[in-house]
Amino acid sequence: EVQLVESGGGLVQPGGSLRLSCAASGFTFSSYWMHWVRQAPGKGLVWVSRINSDGSNTNYADSVKGRFTISRDNAKNTLYLQMNSLRAEDTAVYFCARASSGYLAYWGQGTLVTVSS
Amino acid sequence: DIQMTQSPSSLSASVGDRVTITCRASQSIASSLNWYQQKPGKAPNLLIYAASTLQSGVPSRFSGSGSGTDFTLTISSLQPEDFATYYCHQSSSTPQSFGQGTKLEIK
Numbered sequence: 001e002v003q004l005v006e007s008g009g010g011l012v013q014p015g016g017s018l019r020l021s022c023a024a025s026g027f028t029f030s031s032y033w034m035h036w037v038r039q040a041p042g043k044g045l046v047w048v049s050r051i052n053s054d055g056s057n058t059n060y061a062d063s064v065k066g067r068f069t070i071s072r073d074n075a076k077n078t079l080y081l082q083m084n085s086l087r088a089e090d091t092a093v094y095f096c097a098r099a100s101s102g103y104l105a106y107w108g109q110g111t112l113v114t115v116s117s
Numbered sequence: 118d119i120q121m122t123q124s125p126s127s128l129s130a131s132v133g134d135r136v137t138i139t140c141r142a143s144q145s146i147a148s149s150l151n152w153y154q155q156k157p158g159k160a161p162n163l164l165i166y167a168a169s170t171l172q173s174g175v176p177s178r179f180s181g182s183g184s185g186t187d188f189t190l191t192i193s194s195l196q197p198e199d200f201a202t203y204y205c206h207q208s209s210s211t212p213q214s215f216g217q218g219t220k221l222e223i224k
């Protein structure tokens with residue numbers, strides 16, 4: 001059974017940093033592109049970032065480029081999102097998702113990041 | 118960047134109704150269009166990928182069509198468990214993008 005479990009969310013002050021993790025199991029993690037998608041409270045889904053299977057290729061939404069870094073450790077079956085210079089508008093539930101030919105077939109339950117003083 | 122526009126933003130319907138949700142891309146995305154259902158407090162659930170392919174385990178009352186810039190999600194006969202928010206998603210190019218969502222409510 002495919003499982004994705006996010007962790008690392010919490011309350012952080014504006015300008016602070018946080019690293020999210022997504023632990024994967026039930027599939028060959030190193031074979032799949034992975035994505036982060038976020039959802040602000042009461043709002044819609046917003047694509048954040050993606051990384052290819054070996055970690056050599058990454059893409060970002062303009063709103064996070066230069067502040068967020070996606071990475072992965074295939075030996076640990078874990079996806080990461082390093083978030084720096086956090087802003088109030090980064091407050092959201094962050095989901096990791098496994099991609100297959102572009103579509104996102106499996107999602108984690110999400111982890112809440114709150115940016116507030 | 119490709120913008121995705123869904124219509125309507127909200128919709129009231131009854132059990133048994135046929136419902137259609139539309140998604141329009143700001144430029145051609147061929148068939149790289151996916152549909153998700155999301156219920157409150159839950160992760161999105163993939164319904165349709167590549168515009169018209171039904172994800173395994175999804176009821177056949179859901180169907181998708183379209184290519185290029187115009188796409189539709191149709192629910193042929195609404196069931197009580199279908200009341201949720203639906204999102205389209207383009208995976209044609211980065212940055213990828215979602216529509217703003219369509220909230221389907223019980224009339």
